[in-house]
Amino acid sequence: xxxxxxxxxxxxxxxxxxxxxxxxxxxxxxxxxxxxxxxxxxxxxxxxxxxxxxxxxxxxxxxxxxxxxxxxxxxxxxxxxxxxxxxxxxxxxxxxxxxxxxxxxxxxxxxxxxx
Amino acid sequence: xxxxxxxxxxxxxxxxxxxxxxxxxxxxxxxxxxxxxxxxxxxxxxxxxxxxxxxxxxxxxxxxxxxxxxxxxxxxxxxxxxxxxxxxxxxxxxxxxxxxxxxxxxxxxxxxx
Numbered sequence: 547x548x549x550x551x552x553x554x555x556x557x558x559x560x561x562x563x564x565x566x567x568x569x570x571x572x573x574x575x576x577x578x579x580x581x582x583x584x585x586x587x588x589x590x591x592x593x594x595x596x597x598x599x600x601x602x603x604x605x606x607x608x609x610x611x612x613x614x615x616x617x618x619x620x621x622x623x624x625x626x627x628x629x630x631x632x633x634x635x636x637x638x639x640x641x642x643x644x645x646x647x648x649x650x651x652x653x654x655x656x657x658x659x660x661x
Numbered sequence: 662x663x664x665x666x667x668x669x670x671x672x673x674x675x676x677x678x679x680x681x682x683x684x685x686x687x688x689x690x691x692x693x694x695x696x697x698x699x700x701x702x703x704x705x706x707x708x709x710x711x712x713x714x715x716x717x718x719x720x721x722x723x724x725x726x727x728x729x730x731x732x733x734x735x736x737x738x739x740x741x742x743x744x745x746x747x748x749x750x751x752x753x754x755x756x757x758x759x760x761x762x763x764x765x766x767x768x769x770x771x772x773x774x
Contacts, residue, residue: 550703577759577760579760579761581764586670586766586767587766588664588665588667588749588764588765588766588767589704589749589751589764590764591761591762594759594761596759596760602759604761636703636704638703640760642760649692649694649706649709649751649753649762650704650706650760650762652703652704652705653703654701654702654703655701655702655703
């Protein structure tokens with residue numbers, strides 16, 4: 547059982563380049579999230595989705611777009627990367643039925659460097 | 662955006678010592694969670710708390726949900742080298758129907774053998 551899988555694990559971009567981070571979960575979870583982790587700032591929510599075809603902004607959405615075309619996948623896009631987007635990105639998922647009893651399951655992260 | 666205030670920011674202790682860290686918030690949470698992150702991996706749930714005043718243990722870990730519902734603490738007894746990592750508190754509002762968690766800034770724990 548893979549859980550939450552993120553690809554790629556590492557990526558280096560030049561300013562202005564675009565890329566898409568992929569998150570896939572095999573737990574049939576309805577809810578999916580993208581967080582970024584920066585030193586001393588914990589995890590901050592970028593965007594989230596409560597179901598296929600729906601997305602919503604989190605705390606720090608600027609510069610990112612997301613899509614949830616399939617229930618098991620949640621894509622995070624950077625249209626024009628900036629050095630401020632250098633971070634470690636985590637995807638997470640959970641089930642609304644158990645949102646209180648089955649907290650977020652996290653992937654292992656994507657380390658992105660923008661030069 | 663709203664944040665949880667987690668302290669201390671970092672700790673460097675001797676193996677065998679006890680550890681205590683806490684989180685406070687200006688608003689009420691209905692659920693408090695404690696996660697641990699090992700280097701190069703995603704956070705993993707340690708303990709979940711669902712009721713004010715609740716005290717829950719998981720092996721050498723003990724966490725409590727504050728009576729005011731605005732704070733929580735995590736204790737680790739008799740620390741060992743594999744306790745090294747970043748510990749995060751997280752809160753969930755009762756009114757939330759989206760499962761969105763708010764995270765503290767993290768406590769980095771280092772254990773000297």
